[in-house]
Amino acid sequence: MHKHTLFLKDEAALLNTARALADGVKAHENALAESGLTIYLLGELGAGKTTFSRGFIQQLGHQGHVKSPTYTLVESYELEPWQINHFDLYRLADPEELEFMGIRDYLGTHRIILAEWPQRGEGYLPQPDIIITIDYADTARSITFEALTKRGRELLDTM
Ligand code: ADP
């Protein structure tokens, strides 16, 4: 399956899909470890990108609060064996800033990038394995998962 859409009636449903993706990462740890994994999160302000990230990061073992990286641009989590780097590039003035931030160090073995507003980092962020799009559906949401690489496809197949 390369692309699929789910209807999410509330925040709990959104968190459940995020946890399911994190469970897939755990199940595919060996296959994903070496290359790392890059996930783009698309959707308007308030769609649920940070909420999704919270469910994903907590399911991989983070016990505390997940802070929106709106002002810091990136929040990193060391969750053995993973390092999760959660970006929000909404306030990025110039994609070149990512170069100065040492963007290359954020991808690699055992690293996961979750990027909100990846469009703002075009040309500097790694190419995505999975693109997740969250859309408003009245007061609820729909979510679309699209795989762009073989490992992205294998991961979505576990959901
Ligand atoms: P973003 O990071 O995309 O700007 P946030 O995750 O910060 O958005 O905020 C999303 C808001 O929408 C939260 O207040 C959350 O409670 C709400 N929300 C999330 N999922 C749903 C849903 N499926 N239905 C209704 N509201 C939702």
Ligand code: MG
């Ligand atoms: Mg956000």
